[in-house]
Amino acid sequence: MTRRPVRRRRRATTVRRVVRQAKANPLPLGIAALVVVALAVTIVRWLAQHLVLVAALLAIGAVAGLVVLRSRARTGRRELEARTAQLRHIGPFLAMTPKAFEHALADLCRRDGCTKVTVVGGAGDLAADVLAVTPTGQRLLIQAKRYGPKTFVGSHDVQKVNGTYRDVHHCDLAAVVTTSSFTKAAAAFCTQVGIRTVDRRALALWADGRGGPPWA
Numbered sequence: 001m002t003r004r005p006v007r008r009r010r011r012a013t014t015v016r017r018v019v020r021q022a023k024a025n026p027l028p029l030g031i032a033a034l035v036v037v038a039l040a041v042t043i044v045r046w047l048a049q050h051l052v053l054v055a056a057l058l059a060i061g062a063v064a065g066l067v068v069l070r071s072r073a074r075t076g077r078r079e080l081e082a083r084t085a086q087l088r089h090i091g092p093f094l095a096m097t098p099k100a101f102e103h104a105l106a107d108l109c110r111r112d113g114c115t116k117v118t119v120v121g122g123a124g125d126l127a128a129d130v131l132a133v134t135p136t137g138q139r140l141l142i143q144a145k146r147y148g149p150k151t152f153v154g155s156h157d158v159q160k161v162n163g164t165y166r167d168v169h170h171c172d173l174a175a176v177v178t179t180s181s182f183t184k185a186a187a188a189f190c191t192q193v194g195i196r197t198v199d200r201r202a203l204a205l206w207a208d209g210r211g212g213p214p215w216a
Contacts (some may be wrong), residue, residue: 084111090204093146093179101146102129105177108206112213114140127160128169134215138172141165142214145178149200153178155185162193175214177203 047054084107086092096104102121109117113135121129121144130142143161145153158176165174175196176182182190182197190197196214198206205211 080107080110083107087207089208090179090200093203093207096146098144098146101179102144105142105144106130106132108213109140109142126164126168128164131169131171134173136215138215139170140215141169141171141174143174143176145176145180147178147180149180151180153180153182153186155183155189158182158186158190158195161195162189173215177214179203
């Protein structure tokens with residue numbers, strides 16, 4: 001037979017004792033209720049008599065919050081400009097890790113007006129490395145392939161993107177961006193199904209501003 005812990009029994013006994021005392025002598029509870037009501041009335045009266053002060057404090061708080069938000073936004077823009085300024089040629093991309101490459105592509109998306117930009121690449125990403133909303137409101141998926149010059153993006157890679165970007169990630173557009181190039185079969189498949197291909201040359205043009213982004 002399992003015994004209840006002594007501490008639990010003591011706590012239950014204490015609660016029952018308090019309830020019995022409250023029923024036997026309701027005066028303390030009534031006094032406490034009156035104190036709470038009186039305090040609430042006092043606060044309401046004070047607020048009613050000092051509406052201008054309250055409104056001024058609220059306005060000051062709102063302005064201060066807006067200033068902080070704008071300051072953070074300006075700082076974020078400056079940091080983004082500093083990062084993307086380093087991506088004006090293909091060299092930095094070739095020295096990046098695959099994860100750094102994904103974040104660099106996310107920065108290019110932000111620079112060119114995308115919102116809700118998220119880096120999601122990793123194990124089980126289902127062919128999505130970057131998700132974003134383009135300036136025209138379309139949901140975009142980017143699959144990043146940070147390959148060496150002798151490793152090409154093949155048909156299997158782009159077929160995975162085609163199989164997930166609409167039904168799994170609910171995107172309107174998909175692009176595969178690589179520091180290398182595509183096999184002829186992969187390029188032909190992307191043309192057939194409408195996936196945007198960005199090879200090393202197109203990436204360099206996008207990065208330095210001479211070429212359009214993948215969603216253009």
